[in-house]
Amino acid sequence: MTILKKLLRKAGLARTQNPAALEAALQRAAQRGTQVQTVIDIGASNGSWSKTARKFFPTAYCHLIEANSYHQPALATLKRSWEKIDFTVAAAGDSNGEIFFDGSDPFGGLASHDASRDSTAKVPVVTIDHIRSAHTLAPPFLLKLDTHGFEVPIFEGAKETLQETSLVVVETYNFKIAPASLRFHEICQYLEERGFRCVDICDPLFRPKDQALWQFDLFFEPASNSKFLDNTWS
Template identity: 45%
Template structure:
């Protein structure tokens, strides 16, 4: 019965309800897009089946979308997504700081990770640098909106995306309060890392707490270039 009721709710009402929740991703995207942030290409890394990009299209409808996903389980959904949305393309690969291949744990469809510690569940996948998609005469136009949902593999991806970051107007990264991998950054370290890259935090969404002990686990942080006037203002009002 609950499933039937959910299906009966029109998409516009679902969107309105989500935007009313201040910590929802849709609420953050609405606040940011209302400031007039210019986005020509959205690069969705860890795209899974395209659901995040689908929501982002409500706020950046004129942008092109590149969905990057390493887990082959999502390929049929991505093919359908890109067939339905003409402005979208997908790349079945893991983003990293090098091209070639790397090991990827795809045993959990919505929780995969690159260079996993457990080799028994790992598969070999194609590896790409995001900068290879950001060539000056390439098909993807700046400014870029870069999204990372990559479970501890953020630094290699960002190191392979120097040109993307140089032309990015917006970046959202899922950050964590715990050490997911030996080389991953904690959320405060990621804030410092991005600040050194020239970006400051402008918003947040989707905080998550661990179910067993109720400890704060992760959150999505939104970054914009420090050159933006509102990031140079140090007063509340």
Template identity: 45%
Template structure:
């Protein structure tokens, strides 16, 4: 009986020029793995695409926690950890003792060597400034990355990581030679103007494009507590002439 009804229905619609087909089930598939936007996954993808690193420069290194994770992917690279806050020195000493291919500098990074102002209020969120700050302001040594790498004879290709809370431009100004030999630059970028002179993430992208770098990965997204809006992420930049950007299709 059911078969007769199906045949009658099919013939009826065929008479008017229509055809009936069984509806196919559409499988909903996520375009990205749930762990895709995690730092180490993005670094692994860069390696799969051919990334080579000889020296890792970790600016805003704290006690070496990021470099320790990076060491799993690049165990044979040289590591230079740059940290301005002296409360992290014990952790940095321990890191250096554990890994012979590492060293650290207790200083801020900036345009040129000397002294610089630093907000020491938050042990995990210090901020360098070329002008005197109102809160918990101290003075710390400042180094230029170009000069520090030259002294230490550390060769590229470089991975430069900046966790520097809005002080990125002066640091890059002091690393112009370094970035010419950089294969990857990772910058903590913000959606809001966190200091008078800081660049927001799209402004950092524009600034880096002028230096010959384009974004290839974005990871570790964070919302701000105030209103749950987008606060920050880490943006990966590679040279704009990299092979990845020569292909513009999805598949």
């Protein structure tokens, strides 16, 4: 197992221990009046994130996207038990077709355009814009990415969807975990250039060997939102 995979696995296990932080951030989003008609959960694994989101956006439709077929039974069970839900077993990216994917860790999958020692198998890949069109998903959208450094290709495949997105939630890192990945401040710049500003943060994780900040979730809303015109504290 590579060092990156070990770190991602440890991070994934640690993050399941603090669901209250995510709930609090989603509650703040709902209290701000954020409108969500469809949740697009990218890197959905077994659907636990969408379960939490439904508590605060109970009328929203959920479309879950997960590359690792390991989770297909759990997603199928959710589809049978929920209303207003569907899922796609595929990676999300900047094109439709196939992509390399390392699915050896069910909760730490890594997509890549290029084959590597760990990413040798291929899985289907779809753009978010394709999913949106094929399933006639209705805006405004909440886009959630838990994709371990593969965020830019996903955003590039969601250009039309982002134009009607009210909330973006991205797992970001303080370290460059893959050759083409962006650190958290670069994600902020990338999304600001596309019309979004950071509005919230939750669930920081500190690596155990030196307590350095490792990762956290950032929440973004359209920069055109009137809240960003108010520079006062109270």
